[in-house]
């Protein structure tokens with residue numbers, strides 16, 4: 346009898362442990378997403394295609410571009426075909442192309458996606474002097490055809506090229522200038538270094554922001570962003586966070602004198618520059634690789650942060666992983682899961698909502714079984730962590746306002762919790 350019970354207990358334990366090993370993906374994941382060994386990707390041919398009369402030119406010969414083919418139908422309709430890097434893949438069809446004409450003319454552009462339906466509203470960007478950069482001018486309204494999943498829009502073309510893309514174009518080489526422009530880099534307390542190289546050899550940057558003496562104790566806030574290339578609003582939110590953490594005000598100074606920030610704002614530079622829909626150059630969803638670490642980009646974060654476990658002076662305290670989706674939503678770790686410190690996210694999210702009453706946020710707690718960044722932070726360090734998802738249609742004003750106020754309330758919540766920890770110690 347005793348033996349019999351023992352068997353039952355052992356098998357119960359096995360069953361409850363199994364959920365981690367057998368996690369196969371979220372409801373929106375394609376099959377086999379947690380197998381993160383290298384998969385073959387289809388590289389787009391980089392070229393400039395001329396169609397129709399007067400001529401329309403379309404090019405994907407720049408970083409971040411995605412345009413696989415073009416056809417003209419004689420009625421001023423130009424169809425742009427867009428295919429993902431490999432499949433199966435989530436419905437996140439990124440596109441970006443340059444377009445111009447020999448003469449000023451209207452064109453009707455139809456976006457046609459391979460095995461996907463239209464998602465991102467076209468953003469029109471033009472080359473702006475004296476800034477010497479592509480700047481978003483407007484969003485172009487589309488006619489969506491639900492039967493085919495295509496989207497059609499009209500645009501005025503001229504001999505000067507414009508870029509049309511699913512979200513504003515922010516490639517890996519823009520990171521440095523954007524951080525400089527935002528006043529993050531020109532500070533003695535900010536160090537930007539190459540933490541490692543992506544699969545194709547692009548730098549994976551790590552930013553350290555702190556005024557804690559290297560010989561003093563300091564808790565660590567970790568920030569990860571841009572695992573998924575089209576998720577630009579989440580990426581921009583992470584840059585606004587860095588700007589606030591590096592700001593010249595009393596709160597940010599107190600935070601920097603207490604905390605150490607370690608940020609990886611552009612974790613998938615290959616995917617971003619190759620115009621991928623979701624994966625890295627290994628054809629893998631990086632945010633399913635935080636258990637097996639088959640890809641160099643996830644491994645870089647693990648190898649940079651894991652040594653902190655043995656540090657007497659640095660202690661991992663909280664982590665945020667920035668993404669975008671079709672709503673503002675926080676995915677915290679379930680309140681019932683004991684973390685140390687505990688329920689930071691719950692304290693913080695309450696303040697974000699109080700400070701931004703007009704903005705809608707949703708909260709959906711999860712268990713810790715999936716191989717995503719947040720759960721690695723919990724499993725590796727026992728800390729609380731958050732997947733922070735920004736609405737991919739959020740206005741520039743709301744993005745600025747929410748990100749700034751959220752960064753400020755985060756600093757307050759973390760300082761309060763560190764004080765509590767210090768008292769208990």
Ligand SMILES: [Zn+2]
Pocket residue numbers: 573576668669
């Ligand atoms: Zn994402």
